[in-house]
Amino acid sequence: MTTSPLPSTFKALTYTQPSTPPHLNHQPLTAPGPNELLIKVQAAAINPVDLQLWGNPVVGYLAGKKEKGIGRDYSGTIVGVGAELRGKWDEGTEVFGLFSRPTGDGTFSQYVKVGAADPIARKPAQWSHEEAAAVPLVVLTAFACLDWLPAARPEEGMRRVVVAGASGGVGMWCVQLAKKLYNCHVVGVCSGRNAEFVRGLGADEIVDYTAVDVGRALLDARPGGRKYDLYIDCVGGVQMFEHWHDLLHKNGAYITIVGDKTSRTSMGGPTTYITYPSQLLRYVRGWLFGPRYANVLLYSKSEFLEQVVRLAEKGDVEVVVQEVVKGVLDEGSQAWRDVFEHMEGGRVRGKIVVDIN
Numbered sequence: 001m002t003t004s005p006l007p008s009t010f011k012a013l014t015y016t017q018p019s020t021p022p023h024l025n026h027q028p029l030t031a032p033g034p035n036e037l038l039i040k041v042q043a044a045a046i047n048p049v050d051l052q053l054w055g056n057p058v059v060g061y062l063a064g065k066k067e068k069g070i071g072r073d074y075s076g077t078i079v080g081v082g083a084e085l086r087g088k089w090d091e092g093t094e095v096f097g098l099f100s101r102p103t104g105d106g107t108f109s110q111y112v113k114v115g116a117a118d119p120i121a122r123k124p125a126q127w128s129h130e131e132a133a134a135v136p137l138v139v140l141t142a143f144a145c146l147d148w149l150p151a152a153r154p155e156e157g158m159r160r161v162v163v164a165g166a167s168g169g170v171g172m173w174c175v176q177l178a179k180k181l182y183n184c185h186v187v188g189v190c191s192g193r194n195a196e197f198v199r200g201l202g203a204d205e206i207v208d209y210t211a212v213d214v215g216r217a218l219l220d221a222r223p224g225g226r227k228y229d230l231y232i233d234c235v236g237g238v239q240m241f242e243h244w245h246d247l248l249h250k251n252g253a254y255i256t257i258v259g260d261k262t263s264r265t266s267m268g269g270p271t272t273y274i275t276y277p278s279q280l281l282r283y284v285r286g287w288l289f290g291p292r293y294a295n296v297l298l299y300s301k302s303e304f305l306e307q308v309v310r311l312a313e314k315g316d317v318e319v320v321v322q323e324v325v326k327g328v329l330d331e332g333s334q335a336w337r338d339v340f341e342h343m344e345g346g347r348v349r350g351k352i353v354v355d356i357n
Contacts, residue, residue, distance in 0.1 A: 006038075006079060011329045013336055014067035015124050022108075022336050024329065025067055027198075029111055030079060036113045037089055037120070038080030040354045043071035043324075044107035044127035047104050047137050047338050067107020071354070072099050075123055075132035079111075094123040096132035096228065098140060100300060107133075108328060108336070108354060114202075119304035124312040131319040134169075136350035139308050140298035141257055142326035145232045146182060148253040148294065156226065158185040162218060165234030166203060167194035169351050170257055172320060174232050175201045180316045181307070184229075187221065189214055201318060214291035215243040228252060241282075250290035259295045270295050320350030 007029055014025040050070055065244035075096040081089050089095075097120035101106050114120055119140060123132045149195070150161055161178045165171040166188030178184040179202035188203035195206045207217045218228070228302040231240065236258035244254060259272035259279055272295060273280045279295055286293035311317045327335040339352055 005146075012067075012069055012106070012331045013070050013071075014106070015041055016067060022070060022332065025273060032082045032113050033115075034082045034084045035080045036080075036115050037078050037085060038096075039074065039076040039095065039112050039114060040079045041074050041076040041107055041112055043075045043136070044070075044071040044135035044354045044356055046071065046111075046354065047073065048138070051108075051340060053054065053243065062348075069109060072135050073097075073128040074107040075127075076356075077240050091221035094129070094292050095120050096127075096129075096136060097297075097302075097305065098136040098300065098304045098339045100105070108356070110329065110356060118301055119302045121302055122307050124309050124320045126312055127319060129323055129357070130324050130353045130355065133353050135308065135317055136174075136305060136320050137264075137298060138169040139169045139173045139177075140300065140304055141296075143264040143304045143307075144296045144299045145170070145174055145255045146177055146230070147299070148255045148292065148296075149182060149184070149230050150251040150253070159229040159260055160185045160187070160222075160226070160230055162189065162231045163203075163234065164189040164209075164214070164232065164240075165189045166198045168234055169349075171232070171234040172198070172201055172350065174234070175203050176317050177339060179203075180311055181342060187228075188216065192280075194263065197320075215240055215247070219243060219246055225236070230255065232256075233258060243354045244291065248291035251292075252290070253292040253294065254286075255293075256295050257297075270325050321353050322350045324353050324355050326355045329356060 008031045009026050012027060013022045014023050015022045078089055078091050078093045078095060081091055097114060097118055099112050099114055099118055105112060128320060149159060161184045162172050164172045166175050167190045175186050175188055175198060180185050186203045187205045187207060188197050188198040188206045189198060189209055191210050192208040195208060199204060205221060207214055228247050229252050231248060231254045233256035238260050248254060260276040261272055283291040325335055325339050327333045
């Protein structure tokens with residue numbers, strides 16, 4: 001395939017110290033290493049973790065004074081293939097994936113080099129680059145949550161899953177995958193204004209957290225008093241723990257991607273075991289006596305993206321992009337502020353995506 005000559009430099013949005021304004025950085029463009037792919041980025045997505053890393057002093061300390069990038073999700077086109085990857089990947093192939101460099105480069109960039117540790121898959125023809133960029137981090141996190149489903153018990157019918165924050169980036173994928181891949185009965189917890197949206201994703205029942213006491217509503221909704229198999233928390237907080245043993249059976253699990261915290265700008269995930277030690281106690285007690293408890297990170301494996309590609313090609317899943325922001329890499333642009341403000345505001349349905357091209 002004939003490709004256009006590559007430029008000698010490229011633009012990326014970077015910052016040097018935590019919470020300082022991002023700025024446009026011109027970097028030299030070099031050939032990929034033997035086990036790398038060079039990707040021309042067409043679109044990238046913002047996630048809460050990007051804001052958390054941007055303002056995190058620990059990341060600033062680890063990275064020192066070097067430029068740090070923003071963004072982990074991307075969709076684009078392969079424009080360079082390392083010697084050891086030829087035959088597996090070809091220039092011109094459209095791909096999407098997760099670029100994992102928390103103290104280094106990011107995907108708000110015209111080009112990225114991805115290696116063996118970075119999940120990647122061929123972009124489904126059904127998806128635009130903006131849609132594909134909205135998928136990797138949230139779907140890989142959803143798989144990590146659903147891996148805690150206990151084994152099916154056919155005599156008791158479908159496994160029952162609750163997804164709190166069902167209209168958000170991770171929540172909407174938990175709903176879809178629980179239904180399409182795991183054949184579960186899904187209860188989505190969301191606001192009333194997002195109820196039809198979440199039903200459209202596959203939720204069998206909706207609990208409107210703005211109108212009812214969620215714990216009591218979930219308890220009242222159990223058929224024959226049967227307990228739930230999995231509770232997935234995508235919003236944080238501790239409100240459900242007074243109902244923990246009543247909601248979940250002994251082999252069930254309460255899985256969170258946030259932890260006990262509720263701030264969107266402070267780091268979540270397993271690091272909060274340190275700042276909220278009650279979580280660690282919950283984890284140990286869960287393994288000993290049940291139901292289980294864990295604060296999880298995403299699964300960093302290409303095979304999970306490939307599963308979603310197959311679902312997309314059958315039309316079984318939906319990608320929701322709330323807004324596409326343009327001009328982030330324009331000289332003198334402040335468009336990145338719009339991206340951050342949308343994410344900081346919360347209550348995002350789907351994803352905020354940046355048009356890099």
